[in-house]
Amino acid sequence: MWRLTLRNTLARRARLALTLIAVVLGVTFVTGSLILTDTSQRLLDEQFRTSTAGVDLTVRDAAAFDSAMGVEVERDPLPATLVDRIRAVPGVAAARPVVRGQGLLSADGKTIVPPGASLLASWEPAPVGAFTLRAGDPPAADDELVVDADTARRHHIELGDTVTVRAEQTESLRVVGLAGFGDGPGLPNSTVGLVTLPTAQHLLKLGGDVSEVAVVAADGTDVQRLRDRVEAAIGSGYAVSAGQDIAASSAAAAKTQVDHLQLMLFALAAAALLVGALLIANTFSIVITQRTRELAVLRAAGATGAQVLWSVLGEALLVGFTASVAGIGLGVATAAGLRDLAGAFGITLPDGGLVVAPRTMIVAFAVGVGVTVFSAIGPARRAASVAPVEAMRRSAAASAPGGRVRTITGWGMTGIGASSLVAVLAGSGSLALVGAAALAAIAGLALLGPALTPRLARLIGRPLDATGIPGRLARESAARTPRRTAATALALALGLALISFMTVLATSIKDSIQRSYTEVITADYVIESARNEMLGGLSHHVHHHVGELPEVAVASRLRYGHWKDGAHTNALTAVDPVTLPRVTSLRMAAGDLNAISGGGVVLAERAARERHLALGDSLPMTFSRTGTQRLPVVGLLRDRDAQALSTDYIISLDTYSRNYRENMDASVFVKVADGVSDAAAKKAITAKLADHPTAQLRDQAAAVAGRTMSIDQILGLVSVLLMLTILIALMGITNTLALSIIERTREIGLLRAVGMTRGQLRWMIRGEAVLIAVLAIVVGVGLGIAFAAGTVSALGSTAELALVVPAGRLVLVVAVATLAGLLAGMLPARRAAKLDVLTAIATS
C-alpha cells in the first residue's frame, strides 16, 4: 500500500504541485518569522550581556521601576564621592565611575541620525567597559574621542578627523580611536561616542556627578554577599544590582518591540496557513472525486476502507513533509528579507547572524505536516467510504450542494454573527463580541458556502452572459461545483476581508486623529523630533531658543512620561497650563486646567469614568524616580481634546520635573506673533533649529502625518504580508480550475469540436476565475467593512472614532483582486486551450 501511495503521489505531482507551493509558502512564513524574532532577541540579549560582562555589580540611583513601554527610565546622577565609599567596602576589587547619555555625532558638517540611539559614554577599559579598541588609542585628553568602527566605516570617519558631539553641550573632538563592541564593529542601528570621564561629565552637564558606578568583585568574593555589604555601606536611595540582572531587564525592555512584531507575524502566518489549509482540503477533495473510479476498483480488488484512508493520508504526509523541507529552506533564505521589509516600514531590528533554533525546525515541520494531514482528513474519510460498486457507475463530476444539517447550522452561525454585529453597531458591544461575531460569521459562511454558491454565482455572474456562451458556461461551471467554488472563493475572501478590515480601520483611526488634532490644536507650527522616540526626544533647548524669537508669540511645550498603577504602565503628558490654552482650544468638562499648577492631575473623561474618579478625588501614581504619589484630580478634559494631545493624564511641567529625571520635550507648539508672515516666522524658527538636527518644524498637516505615520507603517507591513495569503488563495483558484479542466476534458473537446475557438475557450476559463474572485471580493470586502464598522463602533465607546470607508483604496483592492483573479485563470486557460480536440473527444 505504501508503495502505491508513493507512486500515486508522484503520478499526481502536477495536481498536487500548487498544494505543495501553498504549504511551502505557509511554512516559509512561519520559519522566517521564528528565525527573525529569535535572531533579534538573541542579538539583543548578547548586546546587553556583553555590555555588563565584566561588571559584577552596578550601583545606580534607586527607582520604582526600571523601564516602561520598552524605554529605560532615566535616573538621577550619583555624587562622585560615592565611588570612594564603595571602593572601601571589603571584597570590592574595583569601583569605576561611569557616565552615560545621549550625544549626536556630526562628521563633515553632517549630523548622523541613526534609527536607534546615539550613545555617549565615558571610556572604560575592559573588564568594566564593553568596548574594545580596534584601532588607535583610547581617549586620554579632554578633546579626544573614540567612535565605533561601524559608524566610522559608514560615515567615512578616520583617525585624526574632527567630529562634533552634541549633548547638553556641544564640542568638537578629535578622533583618536575606533572601537568595537564584543565581536561586532558597533551597536546595531546606533552610533557610539566614547570620551574621557571629565569630557563626558562636561558634555552632559553632570558637574562632578556620574551616571552609575561599576563594581568588580575581588577574586573569590561571593557577589550576592558583596551586594548586601555595598548596600549596607551606601544606604538606601541607591540601587545595587547584579550586572546580569541589569542585562536581562534591559534586554527585556528592548525586546518588547520584537514581541509585538512576533505576535503580528504569527497572526499573519496563521491567516496564510488557514487559507493554505482550505486550499489543501479542496485539492484533495477534488482529486479524490476524480479518483472515485480508481478507488472503487481498489476496494473491489479487496483493499479495506482503512487502507484507502491511510493511503490518502500518506499522500498528504508526503506532500506535507516535502513542503516543510522546502519551506524551512526558503524561510532561512527569506528571514533576512523579512527583516529588511520590517525595516522599510519603520521597524528596525538588530542586524546580525541568523539564529535557526531546533525549535524553529520542529514548529515548522509540525505546522507544515500537521496542516496538510489535518486538511486531508475529511477527503480521506470520503475516499474510504467509496463503495466498490461505484467502479461500475459513471462518475458524476457535479458535487452535492451540502447537507441540510450543514446548511441549517450555517444559517444559524451566520445569523448569530450578524445579529451580534448589529448589536455592536447599535452601540452595545465590546471588541470581544466583535471578534466572536466575526468568527461565527466566517464559520457560518464556510458551512453555507456550498448551499449559497450556486445562487450567488449565478447572480454575480449575470454580467458574464453578455459575453455569450463562454461567459454563460463559466457561470454555470462555477455554480455546478458549489463545494469547490465555495472553498476556493472563501480562501480568497478571508485574505481580502483581512486587508479591507485593516484598511478601513486604519483609515478611520487616522481620520479621527486628524479631525481631533485640527479641531483642538490652534498652534501654527509644532516642533517635534524627526526620530519617533517614545518620549519625543526633543532637546529642551529648543523651547527656550524658539520662545525667545520676536516672531513667535507663544511657544508651549509638552513632555511625555510613564507612570504605573500597580502592574499597568500608563503615559502622561506634562504641559504649561499658562501657555497651552493659547495654542489649543481645549475645553474642560469639569474643573480648571490651571489648577494643575498646584500639583494636581487632569484626567480625560473616559479615564475618570474607568477609574470611577471625580473632581476632588485623588489618583495614586507611581513614578520611577519618586515612587507612589497621590495626585488630586483637579479637572476633567473632554475625550476628543484629550485624544488631540494623545493623552489621558495631564500634569504640569513643574510636577513633571519633581517626579522625573528625563529632560526631553515631546513637542513645542508655536503661535506666530501678530503681523509676522508665516514665511518670516518659519525662516526664523528654522534658523534657530540649525543647532538641533533632529528637531523638525511641522505645520498642521505634517504634524498629523507624523502622528499617523506609525499607523501607515503597520498597515503597509501588514498589507504586504497579507499579499502572501492572497497569493496562496489565488493559487487556489488556479489549482481548482486546473483540476476542473482535467475533469471537463470531454466537455472542452465537444465545445471545441462544435466550433468554440481557442480564444473563446480561454475566456470561458478566465471568466470562471474572475467570477470566483468577484465572489470572494463581494464576501471578503463586505465582511471586512462590516467588521471594521463593528470594531470602530466598539472602540467608539472609549475613544473618539467614526467609521470612514476609504472608497478609493477599496476600489483599488477590488480592482487588483479582480485582475489577480484574471491572472489566476491564465494558466488553466492556456492549458485548456492547448488540449488537443481529438484527444479530448476520445477521453473516456
Add this chain to the structure above:
Amino acid sequence: MTTGFAPAAQPSPTRSAIAAQVRDVVKTYGRGDTAVRALDGVNLEIAAERFTAVMGPSGSGKSTLMHALAGLDTINAGQVLLGDTDLSGLGERKRTLLRRDRIGFVFQSFNLVPTLTAAENIVLPLPLAGRPPDRAWIDDLVATLGLGDRLRHRPAELSGGQQQRVAVARALAARPQIVFADEPTGNLDSRAGEALLSFLRHAAHELGQTIVMVTHDPNAAAFADRVVFLADGRVVGDLAEPTAAAILSRMASIDAPATRKTR
C-alpha cells in the same frame, strides 16, 4: 454546393452534387517503427443531400477519415475538400470556424454540455458564432425529433435516446453543409436507434441535409443511401441502396478476419 470537380476515381452511386471530397489522403500516427498508416491513400466523394455510411473493421480508419473530413484533424498528404474549401491548407483557427459554421457533429456519447439545457445545447454553435438562430427551422427540428417537452431539461435528466436526439438537433440547427455522425446509435437500444436513423434518412431526403455516418452495425448502415467500406486505411468497397444482408455479405468478403470484431 459546388460541382465541376473532376470525376472521382470510383464511380459515384448518385448523380447529385458533391458535398465533400477526399483525394489520395494519407494520415500516419507515430514515427519510425511504431508508425501507423491510419489512412493510406483514400479517395472518396460525398454526395450532397444524401445519407452516406462508412463501415469497416475496428482500426480500419473510419474515425480518422471522418476527423479529416470534418477538419478536426490534419492529414499528411492528399487533399480534403469541403465544398470548394481545401481543408488541408487551413490553420487551427480557420478549421474551428469552419466546424462552427459549416459542419455538424453527432458523437457516440457525451454530445451535450452538461451545464446547458437541451434548448441551449441545440443552438450551441450559433451564439458561439454570434449568429441568431433560425427559430422556425429549429422549432421544426424539435417537433420532428419529439423533443418539445424536454427543452428545459439538462442532459443528466434525459434518456440516452433523448440525448442523442438533442445532439442530432444541434448538428442540424445551423443548417451545416455536412453532418458527421460517429456511431450515433452505438449506445442506444434498437428501438431508439432506429428512430434516430429514420430521422437521419428523413433529414437527408426531405430536408436536403448531407450526412456521413460511421457505424459498425449493418442494420444501421442499411438506413443509408450508400455504404463505403474501409479496410486498412483504404476504400475497399461501395454499396448503393444497401440492405443489411447485402452489407453483411460484402463485409464478409472484404475482410474475413476483421468481421469478428464487428458488433
